[in-house]
Amino acid sequence: MSRQALVVGAGLGGLLCGRILSREGWHVTVLEQGIQAGGALQTFVRGGLRFDTGFHSVGGLGPGEPLEQVFRPLGLMDLPWYQVEADEFINCDLPFMRLSSQTEDEIAHVADPFRQSVWRLRGGGKMLVDALREGLDVQLRKKVVEISDRSVTCADGSIYGADIVVSDLHPLSTFRMVRDHVRPAYLKRLEKLQNGPGAFTVNVALKPGVLPYVNHSIFLDGEVMIHFGEADENGFARSLDLLRFVQPGYDREAVAKELIEHASKRLPDLPEAILQYWTSTPATWERFTGTPGGSAFGVVKHSPAEYLSAVTPLPWLFLTGQNIGLHGVLGTSIAAVNTCNSIKNVCDTL
Template sequence: MHDIIIIGSGLGGLASGAILARRGMSVCVLEQHSQAGGCLQSFRRGGATFDTGFHCVGGLRPGEVLHPYFRHLRLLDLPWVQMDEACFEEIHIGDDVYAFAQGRERFIETLAERFPTERAGLNAFMDMLESTGHSLRRLFDEADTARDHTRERFGQSAYAFLQRTITDPRLRSVLSGASMKMELHADALPLYTFAQINNSYIQSAWRLRGGGEPIVRRLVEQIEQAGGTVRTRARVTRLIAADGRLTAAELSDGERVEGRTFISDIHPALTVGLIPSDSGLLRRVYRQRIESLRNTFGFFTLHVHAPDTPIPYLNRNVSIYDGYESLWHNDRSEISPSYLISCRPPDTPDSRTVTTLDVLHPITPRINSLLAWDTKDYRQNPRYNAWKSVSAELCEQRLREHAALPPDFTIERVTTSTPRTYHRYTGTPRGSAYGIRRDCRDLPRTLLSPRTPIPNLLQTGQSVNVHGVLGVTVTAFLTSAELLGRETIRRMLVGEE
């Protein structure tokens, strides 16, 4: 019998597994696919390697938000590549181009050159981001002040904060321009999510040679070196219970894997679906609450391979919006007016070119109906295929218009992925990019805790707390704190454990 059984091997599951295995617990991670990693995994097409959902991280330097977490997880010595300090995010809105620089002073000065009357607003903006980031340092203190601060910011609207802090509506849009790392939902997006993610990248922004796979390998190594196991092709179909507690995970082949504590790193609605309704472990109202929660949008992605015309490595993201009003109101259009160009760093430090690029394009609610989620023959749907063709053409058009490509740039091969692709390979319902939509107006229902009504079932991953590499990593430590205690986690993060 295992001390810990973890369902799913995304970043949240693997990080939780590494933390607990290194504390002497016997850990077994069960992953339904052929490789571990979830959205950290890569895939190959036509001899080229592309990332699934990992593109960059923020806050890796000493004193910054992600550093203590990655230090404990032994991830700091991976081949990180710092993005352009003068412009890690190039934001195109209509015909205008803006730069997001790393570091508070440079960030403010760069934008104040374009918006000289907004210097006070920019300082207030950064004050809020930094105070939100600072709360992470105290998250595991015995005093509840940091957690109170977190709950307060979760209950505030990011959109409303920008409205009252920044006078120029164009600057409000610019400050939201690096936010395709989250869903810019004007009514729902919590200020905490907006601030924590943006703050980490302004501190410092990084890519990783090899994409997300080095992270996966390092975490799996730690689990296995501590005596744990990571099993692939092990799909959990049911959770078995007795005497009010879970006792085993049943796999698709009928095998039962017994455990004392269970951690779910899959979507909460899928977790609920694993627990038989006649088990008596979950009330009907809880099931209905979880199953009714709305998910964030997914992405259409154009994966470009151009081996014959290598591209100068673009050490920044390029975010493209058709107009200033479109950033917070994507749901009003059938075709999203937003695009993101990203690329993996070269495989070796002495290389200056790449042969692959990704162009990401958010899905709007109107397009979601074309994905025919209730059928398996969606590929035969003429409207679905027409939408894919139009989206691919739009992505390639934005790439050629906004990226510094060689004059003879030639695409040899393109691969596309849609939310249905993400759903198939990561299990995320409807291919949601960021999991459950947290709603600042309805936190008790939409902000989930690592705890569940079942005493020995915890949850982690992008639908708990905050999504993204930073959010999921912090949540893994929050989940582990339920078993190890907050003081133990605090000591880990300050290097005393």
């Protein structure tokens, strides 16, 4: 009989772990609190346009580059990826990530692949999520509220058991649900983890035929990031996303206006092109993904020595996701591979 794994959270980290484990013969059940799988890779449709949330472009997908090496064996290079131009930096170098309080080490690892090559996915993050879900038993609307002795309990009272549990949640959120005894030093370490700030996004629907499509992302003055949606058949943009980090206490409408004004320095036709816009805040992120404070990139690592291990004090409980490794699609994917290697090592010796 195949071994059973329960994965808590259907974000990129949880889905990738599920995918890798199921290819190694495990029976995998993924429990997701939301009505959609994907976590930060969720998409939504407004005014007939699709918007991505935490997935705009990825770096390092060219032949032999780091993300390609993770995705190819998992069959994910068959998706409709397309290469775009290098990111455009105006009055800054890599400020978006710097602003998110990530450390030099983390910035270097996450940013370097974007210098190699930048890619987008036709159809957006949903395409990646749908491909990862194939062959997995993903159960939606299953908010896990307790983890204990190789089993998890959901808010609706359902209980699942397995040989191992893999959590894609923030480590502190995971251990707040654990009922087994865990040594206090480990819990203290988790309490001390610092999270980076949350992101504020303005998702803009554009009038047709006004704003020419730009085939790359723009980082402006160390504060604003501009991502274009897909081009229409005439080469015009139909949507774009403006992003910046915010600290608690922001005024939602004021930040939205300021972001549009700021982006107009680079795109003077933007105000005239706007049909409608919607905003999301760190509170939105916290509601949809459960990330404490709506932190965009999760735990800040001050040095490699501070990275959390996928292995926990409980031999059947493992961690994955951006909080234990590097963030972003690349960082989270490498974390998932590392988690599965740890599971293999631990389970082979049990």
